[in-house]
Amino acid sequence: MSTPVALTIAGSDSSGGAGIQADLKTFAALSVYGASVLTALTAQNTTGVTGVHLVPPDFVAAQIDAVFNDLAVGAVKIGMVAQAPIAEAIAASLDRWTPRHVVLDPVMVATSGARLLPEDAIDALRRRLIPLATLITPNLPEAAALLDEAVATSEEAIAAQGMRLLTLGCPAVLIKGGHGQGAESTDYLVTAEHTIALPSPRVATQNTHGTGCSLSSAAAAGLAKGESLETAVRHAKAFISGAIAAADRFTVGHGHGPVHHLYRFY
Template sequence: MRTALTIAGSDSSGGAGIQADIKTMMANGVFAMSAITALTAQNTTGVSAIMDATPEFLEAELDEVFTDIFPDAVKIGMVSESSLIESIAKKLHQYKPKHIVVDPVMVATSGAKLISDDAVATLKKELLPVAEVITPNIPESEVLSGMKIESEQDMETAASAIVKKYGCAVLCKGGHSLNDSNDLLVSADGSKKHWFYGRRIDNPNTHGTGCTLSSAIASNLAKGYDLETSIARAKDYISGALAAMLDLGHGHGPMNHAFDQHGKFMESNIDD
């Protein structure tokens, strides 16, 4: 069984962060491990509190994983403080995992800010250059490229600028009212552009979509698929999770990560 490690914050409501990553990884056929960067008190309506791990504890978490069950792929999500980003970069340089996917999480679906300004600068300096691919949404791509994105041509220009700055492949995610969930991949050397066309699913419950997509990409890379195939499979998975139309909570609810799981252990004795 292939393995994947998520380095991210915990979501107490279970829809995003570490919890979404683990659900996604297991649903995509890999053994999931985690190193928690922060505890968050949150639900579908917002984030009320964040408690960061210490750099020393985060490094201990990473050492225990890498020295025992070495991950075939690593996904990095929410890291809110510069010192924690530096600890992650230190351990990535030490252990050199083959596949690194960075979801540069800056703002939650609910609109809550999840990362400090100085941490953004450290993220750009320390983590983006070691990534195989990063998966920014439109607002995050605007921060990383320094330009406003209002069209698909703008997406191409911004993604190319990000590649040139940081030397990693970029999956610039559409959505955010820009297009029908069409995503653009620009290769790490800037020579290839590939559009992944999708359909917008009429479901307001999108809590954890970014976490889920990046974790699914990492899972497929861990299983030996190339980057384009991994992204295509991840997009198919997230479309299915959204189309299942799970409706929980009072805000932007979670997706059904187990939409494609069948068998007797999934059976319920509840009469609707």
């Protein structure tokens, strides 16, 4: 029996809580072998990002080619693409290798609401990467930014935005509700056939660094293992809910600390 392999294409978080590091921890926690392609190095800790060093697009492509030339990649997770030329290089590489599953986490909007991508890079996401994706996983502000609309505030509006995102070329959208309010944090899986609400208790913790990265990589891990899309998403939601619930076992840093990726083991 072959070992399931997932590839993350994303930025590095020097503090280890998000990005490539969170993705690899998630893959390992879910019994999937993880490979990685770096798009950017960040000088980052739990209190913020102080610097970004971009990887040249041709070297991003070289990393992707090296992985696919040797490893049987079952699913790809894409996180931080940083700029349009990197997004174009990723898209061109995936066009060549045609992986079965791609999970795109459109890292566009910070928790503060600040845009993290220039407009041309957002356009490259829409045109080049979303049509290649099996699943995209925007949070509420990111879903709104992709559509140039206001942030949805009701279940009906969220479902409607999900349906409009499908017209960009992907078969499924998971809109993450962590930025919402109330006792539950509800994510919505939207496909052409239905919208599925996935609620979980909202955990009172400031240790939420890397939740979006980890949820999308958990979904990719499930797809790499051969799970159906809905099963992979449900398992990913359960995984990240447990990682957030266990996050306060850590005392790491002075800001928003990491979730506990390996909570099932220690």
